[in-house]
Amino acid sequence: MEIKKEKKGKNLFKKVGALSLACVFAVGVALTIAFSIPRGEEVSTENVITFGLPMNNAVVVKDYADDKLQFNESLNRWEIHLSVDLTSEDNLVLAACDGVVTSVDENSLEGYVVEIEHADGFVSVYSSLSENVKVAEGDVVSKGQQIGEASDSAANESATGGHLHFTLFKDGLEVDPNLYLDLQNK
Template sequence: MNKIKLFMKKYGYYCMVGLLVVALGVTIGIVAGTEDNKLVSNSADNPVISVTNPEVLSFTLPMENPSVVKDYSGTELMWNSTLAWWEAHEGMDLTSDNNMVFAIADGEVLSITEDSLEGTKVVIKHSNGLESVYGSLNSDLKIKQGDKVKKGDQIGTASDTAGNEQKTGAHLHFELIEDGNKIDPNNYLELEPK
């Protein structure tokens, strides 16, 4: 006991200072912690802060009230009656009463090509790595390369210009490309077979 008393007499002052420093540190820690919590709850209450991708595309269908005459097959083989062979159908064949074809979202006309297999084909580039492809169109188009288009703008009319799908008659061969890969258009659109 005497040793402790002697120790406290000698070093008691330092012990008190030490305790004060620890107490101060804890207090600062608590205050800082409280402020952190406040910041977190503030940002959660304000959704504007948490929006990291402001580029939100909205979509419309490429035809008015379309019927799906041939579905997207991915890598699965489907019978092509025109060419009389099995092949992957990486798009959707659509028909509608008025045959009018529309841009599915805002974008820019990337290319217009004409060949005997795919007919007149328009590619529109959108944001977020998306491109929409409109094949088997009548060559009389409503747009030209480089045009900026808005969702729902008419591109042209569906026709039977695609030689590889001629037996389908007038239709739109529609494809959706995401980051260079042809994807199921139903990932973004609601096209139900009728």
């Protein structure tokens, strides 16, 4: 009996020992896997879309504001301006981002108007352009590509002089271009 007991005890010890070894091994494997996963670089699930200025060295002549009225000298009235008015020395108007031209239009109030659709639900609209529009509907454009020239063709803002009336939409709503374009200190 004594011998049998001893044997049993030894077996139990062996079993516990083996189990402990297995646990240590398992934890080791888990840690090895955990630390082999690359760290430091968070992989974003969103595409990063970056905008450039729609004019070379653009100067803001009238800013975007959704919380205050701004005076429109051309229409002699106070109004909400959900766009930025820009000028530059060369008057060239550039695509703010890669995209597809979804419309080229003309009306007396806004002058020639180009609309470009981008990724991530962004649409940029360029108004008060001269008739010298460089793109047509369906054209694929790259960021920085010239699409037209700023002018005083928009009757509703003609008092501002030659300028680009730039509007940025995200998912169908106007957004502040200052949030996406580096218009500071320009």
